[in-house]
Amino acid sequence: MKSPLLSLLLCLFSISCLSQNYSIKGIVTDTLDVTLISSTVLLLEQSDSTMVDFTRTELDGSFKFEQVTPGAYIVKTTYIGYIPKTVNVPAENKEDIDVGIIKMVELAEELMTVVIKAAKAPIKMRGDTIEYDATTFKVPEGSTVEDLLKRLPGIEVESDGSIMADGKDVNTVTVDGKAFFGQDPKAATKNLPAEGISKVQVFDTKTEEEEITGATSQSKEKTMNLELKEDFKNGGFGKVIAGMGTESTKELKGNYNRFNKKIQFSLVGVGNNTGRNGLSWNDYQDFMGSQSFNFGGGTDYGFGGGGWRSFTFGGGSGGLESNIQSIFFNNSGNGGLPENYNGGINFNYEHNKTKVSSVYYYNQSGIIRDGNSSRDRFFQEFTTNEEATNLNDNLSRGHRIELEFTKDIDSLHFVKLKTNGAFINENNQAQENTELRKDGVLTSTSDIKNDINTNGYLGNALLLLRKKFKKKGRSLGVNASYLYTELEDNWTQNSVTNFYNNAAEIDSTAIINQLNTNIRNKKQLKANALYVEPLSEKFFWQTFYNFSNREETGDREVNDISGSERLLNEDLSRTYINNIDLDRIGSSLRYSYEGVNITMGLGYQRFDLKGDFKGKGDSPIIGKVDKIFTNWIPHFSLNFEPIRNGYMSFGYSRNATEPSIDDLQPIVNNLNPQYIVIGNPGLTPEINNRFSTSFNHSHPLSGRRINLNASIEFNESQFSTSETVDSFLITTAQPINVSGGRSWDVSGSLNFPIIKNRITTRMRLNVGQNIRPSFVNDIKNNTTSLSYNPYIRVNITPVDAIGIYLTARSSFVNTTYDINTSQNQSTRNDTYSAELTAKTFAGIFLNANFNYQKFKNNRFNVDRSIPILNLSIYKQILKGNRGEIRVSLYDAFNKNVGFTSSDTYRSETQSLARYVMLSFTYNIRGIQSSAHKKSWW
């Protein structure tokens, strides 16, 4: 029944092909001459295996390609469970071709089950060679090739180490096609580690005659070739930069890394007395490796998607521990003569969803600052001016160690344990001479010497667990942490203050000669939980809870020194113990779908503040705080994509910050006799409301990007001070709550290319106003500052060898005062910079960097310009461009100085100015300089 139909079909096909083109036909069978029905038959060009046509065999195993244009072809047949077979069809045939019977050989069962099915390894056929990927066969670490071969299908390893493949002896083993240690095949298999092998190939050993004639026969022996893995992820790299220059300048920086798939190990060290070329972000990334971006994890949960937006409480940045942490992020800032040394060691281990990382880091920074400053204050009836000269010598040292362990237990559970510890020592010696004037008339001079020595340490441990549930979108996160910090200051204070009468004669003198020991301690336990429940595909309900308890104790002992005697100063010596509890619970409903996210939430928080304050020894409690503050905190956020690649957001949040216990204590702090602070037990939390909106859009085809942001903040209740200044200009200050403070800020930026990849520009404008109320001599004063900050940058990269980067930025600030409008003023600070990098002849690079800063203040007649020009010339040397030699001239005009200027304060600090430096870099990975700067996005 079937064959007549087939014949009919064949006939129909035959009729249609009566052109010059011809047909190719054949029959596919297995080795037992059984026809293989519907096996795939491909017609390929002989030259490069390009597929011309394909078909399938009929019920009788036959196939036919019609309308074949003349050429040299390969007919390739494939059938499940069989080794594909090819037959060459030479070009000279002009008539219909019958390639005859193509006999296909069954794929060895072992190869099929073990290699293809179990190991999921592709097998490759190259004529008589069958090759498979050895890396897919798992062997224990440290195994030899012999151990690996024992696992491979079709291969047997005898007890003496001789190898059989498909029942035939393997007489030759080659490695990467080359004979390995002569003719003994066991030498390679017994000695090479299995980890180094990527492929195992077995083929029939050809006799010399067969090699020449290409003839094949049933060989009795086999050859095995082992292909070695390329060293992909193993490596090491390192870099060292050393420089020496005039003015005794020195710079040294080096790093070294070793890594493989599981382990990353690195060392870094930096030393310089220039404040330049310290640890850059790239150096940090080389040092931290896979841990470079591992920041989060320990925060308190809050509103927002996945609990990302969070609260910080109890001095995440401003607490006692920040005194210790800041040592490691010491920025020499504005001016001064620095001397810095730091370095560390990092070890990361990552395997099977387990990560361990450990870091040790040492940091030492020294800076000498020699300068002068001027501060003005305005009162209703008078103004004051304080001129000071200062000399400050600061040296800090810190050791830090971090250990972290994370594990994905399974796809639903994640655990993280993080501990860190730090130890610091800081010494600060300061000398200051001040002259205080009231309406231009000298009222007092001070001569102050302070020597503070600080020792501190901290220990912190965090445990975090995250759980996802089988139900998509349901998740739970809990974390708990404990922090212990202690800081001890030993402070010698010597000051002589002379007060002058109207006749410019010394009226009285105040002398302070004190030894001050201050021990502060903080223990904080935090626990947080977050739970997200999906209500539907689009709605989520999120609940969080934050708990914190912190205990802070302080012990300050002040001794007056007269001669060799020390006398406890009971007025200034204090001990305190504070206990602050926070409970915060919040819940929010979120709509999240197709790029629209809306969150509405409400939280409730309760602060419980308890503090006992007393003098030294058996002194009774002189101050007591026991306050509970509760606040509701609403939250709203909306973001969506109104147009393609354009994102818009709106947000409202309300924040409540608790007052510090120091400010609540009803006691007088006269540690600084010129500035006496009195606590205010009536202080309530600071509460502000913030509304914000943003829009950004990018247009990838033109490279245009636009960003707009606006925010406004209303302070319902804001911390401020009420100051009373007496005729001797001694200020008595008390913390208070004020209302009416507010600020707004609008900014926009635009990036676009003027000529694509050649000239691009970025401009930004920021306008903001800030109104700060405060009380001076019981009169409310609003200080209003309105600022404009325009910025423009143009990058010019006309050819690969030239890069020019121009920047201009200005800051205009108009400050107005309610009570003393004659003091209204405007300041203007401008910065212009131009940088040129050029690749010149003979691989020599030139870099010129000019920076021009201008400070202006109409009220104080400030008009100051600081032009800084840095020039360098460099060239890559050595094989593989591993070396670079560079000559740099810093501050060609010898004008460098640290200068700051604001509405009430100006300071100037001596800095390292002109010097010439010769430096040499050696980088194992080679150096590839470019005249263009890179940006990632």
Place this chain on the structure above:
Amino acid sequence: MIIYSIVMIQKKILLGFLIFIIGGSLYAQDVKGVVTYNRKTDYISIISKLPHMTKEEVDRMSLTWGNWASEGRDHHLFFKKNKSLYQPKKRENDNGYSWKQDQFVLIRDYKNKEREDVIETLGNLYHIKGPLVKRKWKILNEIREIAGYLCMKAETYNPIKDQTIHAWFADGITFSGGPEGFGGLPGLILEIDINNGDAVITATSVDLDREDVTLPIPKKIKGKKITEEKFDAIIKKYVKETIEGKKNPYWRVRY
């Protein structure tokens, strides 16, 4: 056991073939089904090949991100009566924040040799409609199993993005389509490997037993109407310019 099951599959196909032949045409490919593919992109490898990257930057990047494993993105291929539709699986809103997904739908009609694509990229929505251009495939000598099917290897080249593409096709499934718009081979493509692992699209499940398959063709197709040549020219220009600008074009353009 495994061999046995393959024999079973063979028998199924055989049976299927008998039906085709009785149905009248050997070339009738009335095989239908839904295939789920997982697409993984190896950005480290892609960025490493960009001409502006130095050895130091490549090492830094591999050190930082080398152990970071992406889950990839699931895609579906629906096929029936010589027609197929390929699109990403709708992303499940897992962490409670939703991003708008770029539209990406590829429709292929192998019988009428037509293509219709809806692709949202580079800030535009493009509607590409036109004839299906035959690709030049080379057939290689390798076989491998994917999702229970024995596959053969084929190779082609994409001049727009300078990519060597390897396809693994199952000649046991007589549908000439595949993922990412690739097709024209004697069987269904179960894996596409772009530039030796830079992007790999592998079938994770093959469902041929469905009672019925409907291609979820969008009712209203919006977007700028554009020919394949013009669309390719836009992509080619963007890739070229972005590389010239020493940036990675493949954050924005599908690799």
